[in-house]
Amino acid sequence: MPTIPSKPISRREWIVRSTAATLALGSLGTSGCMFGGPSPLPDLVWGRRGNSPGKFTKPRAVTIDAADNLYVVDTTPRIQVFTGDGEMLRNWQTPEFANGKPSGLSMDREGNLLVSDTHYFRVLTYTPTGELLKDRTIGGVCGHGEGEFGFVTDCVQDSQGNYFVAEYGEFDRIQKFSPDRKFLLQWGSPGGELMQFKRPQKLVIDDQDQLWVTDACNHRVQVFDIRGNQVKLVAHWGQHGYEPGQLNYPYDILLDGQGHVYLCEFGNHRVQKFTLDGKFLASWGTNGREPGQLDQPWGIIQDSRGRMYVLDSYNHRVQRFWL
Numbered sequence: 001m002p003t004i005p006s007k008p009i010s011r012r013e014w015i016v017r018s019t020a021a022t023l024a025l026g027s028l029g030t031s032g033c034m035f036g037g038p039s040p041l042p043d044l045v046w047g048r049r050g051n052s053p054g055k056f057t058k059p060r061a062v063t064i065d066a067a068d069n070l071y072v073v074d075t076t077p078r079i080q081v082f083t084g085d086g087e088m089l090r091n092w093q094t095p096e097f098a099n100g101k102p103s104g105l106s107m108d109r110e111g112n113l114l115v116s117d118t119h120y121f122r123v124l125t126y127t128p129t130g131e132l133l134k135d136r137t138i139g140g141v142c143g144h145g146e147g148e149f150g151f152v153t154d155c156v157q158d159s160q161g162n163y164f165v166a167e168y169g170e171f172d173r174i175q176k177f178s179p180d181r182k183f184l185l186q187w188g189s190p191g192g193e194l195m196q197f198k199r200p201q202k203l204v205i206d207d208q209d210q211l212w213v214t215d216a217c218n219h220r221v222q223v224f225d226i227r228g229n230q231v232k233l234v235a236h237w238g239q240h241g242y243e244p245g246q247l248n249y250p251y252d253i254l255l256d257g258q259g260h261v262y263l264c265e266f267g268n269h270r271v272q273k274f275t276l277d278g279k280f281l282a283s284w285g286t287n288g289r290e291p292g293q294l295d296q297p298w299g300i301i302q303d304s305r306g307r308m309y310v311l312d313s314y315n316h317r318v319q320r321f322w323l
Contacts, residue, residue, distance in 0.1 A: 039284045039292040040321060043307075046086035047317035051076055054088045056316040062299040062309065063105040063113070065128060070301065070309060071113055072318065077101035079115070079130070084303050086318070092130040096120055104154035104166075104202070112136075114155045116165075121149040123165055138163060138181050144171065147183040156203045156211075158226060164211060168199040174213070176226065187231045192218050195233055202252045210234060212253055214263065219247040221263070221278065237278030242268060245280030252299045254308070264300040264310065269293075271300060271310060289315055 047056045059074040068084045079102075080091040094102055100119025108114050108125065112133065115124040125136035139149045150171030156164050161179035173188035174197075188197045198217035205211055211224045220238025224231050238247045248267030255261060260281070261274045270285030271294075285294045299311035308321045 039286055040323070041292045042310075042319040042321050044086060044320040045291055045317055046082075049316040051078075053080070053091060054086075056080075056318075058313050058316065059311050059318070060101070060103050060298045060313060061105040061116075062301050062311045062318075063107055064301045064303055064309075065107055065111060065113075068303040068305070069128075070318070071105055072311065073102050073105055073115070074316075075101045079105075079113070079126070081128070082318075084305075084307065084309075084320070086320075090130060092126075094124065095132065100151075104152065106154065106156050106203075109157050109161055114157075116152040116154050118151045118153065121152060123152060123155040123163070136181065138165060138177060146186065147175070147177075149175075153199070153201050154203045156205050158205050158209050158211075160209075162226075164203055164205075164226065166197075166200040166203055166213065168197070168201075172197040172200065174200060174203075174211075176231075185229065185231070187224075194222070194236060195231075197222075201250075204253050204255055206255055207257075212255065212261075214250045214253050216249050216251055216266070219249065221250070221253065221261070235277065237274075244283055245272070245274075247272075251297070252311075254300045254302055256302060256306075262300055262308070264297050266296050266298060266313075269295060269297065271297070271308075285310075291319065294319075 056074045057076050059072050061073050063071050070082045071079060073079045077097050078091045078093050081089045094117055102115050103118045104116030106114045113126040117124050121142045122137055122139035125133045141148045150167040150169035153166045153168055163177040164174055166174050172190040173186050175186040176184045178184055197215050200213045201216040202214040209227050211226045213222045215222050219240035223235040225234050248265050250263040251266040252264040259276055263272050269287040270283050272283040273281040287295060294312050295314035297310050298313040301309050308323055310319045312319050
């Protein structure tokens with residue numbers, strides 16, 4: 001197979017360059033072939049290791065805006081913004097990073113970027129063009145108290161504008177804040193029991209205002225009803241392992257709006273597809289450097305056309321799939 005270039009490469013170019021690509025792409029018409037046989041090839045790949053624009057050093061979080069532009073943060077730490085076709089639009093760095101780098105990105109309800117500034121115990125808010133909105137920062141103090149944080153992993157908003165912030169370390173909890181960023185409640189503690197966490201890495205809100213959490217080091221998913229002043233566990237599933245349906249450090253989660261859950265597994269170098277109640281449906285990905293293979297992926301996101309982008313972290317690239 002050809003090596004990965006630094007510039008985006010189209011499906012057409014892959015076909016020209018590789019007979020194997022031609023054969024694999026021919027199987028993309030049916031989902032059974034996509035998930036049942038060899039890993040599907042991406043129709044677009046961009047990035048390689050480096051610090052110059054368009055390159056990455058272990059990218060570790062990805063999100064997407066309403067215009068289908070992707071925001072990617074890596075360990076440099078730069079936030080780079082790309083079109084869905086891999087064209088870089090702009091980039092910037094977080095204010096401080098000597099202590100560590102951000103590990104979570106999401107969009108708020110106004111279209112601003114929420115950055116989980118992990119080792120500075122806070123959530124930063126940027127406009128899409130990279131302007132830091134200092135008055136919207138949540139946290140900034142390390143501690144166990146209300147509104148204080150350990151290592152922040154992710155932040156999301158529900159339909160009412162409330163913020164939910166996850167953290168790990170000796171904290172391993174989730175805190176809820178009002179739309180004006182006032183502390184409301186918290187739940188969780190370190191451990192493997194229900195409603196406990198070991199590195200709650202990624203948060204997603206569904207259309208019923210349920211919070212989905214990838215409880216990464218417990219190798220499971222927990223789902224919570226977060227409406228009102230109490231939090232209720234409504235579902236949980238996942239078992240540690242390497243077989244289909246088992247999990248090994250799920251770092252990201254995608255709800256496709258069609259009744260499916262996709263989990264990006266850092267430890268198993270793959271993406272798995274489940275029903276909403278955790279029934280295994282399919283998977284793709286094996287460890288490696290070729291197109292369609294993955295090396296410790298951190299993220300997955302979907303655009304408005306249904307295309308999925310996988311943050312292939314230790315290969316320092318993004319892969320796009322038509323599934």
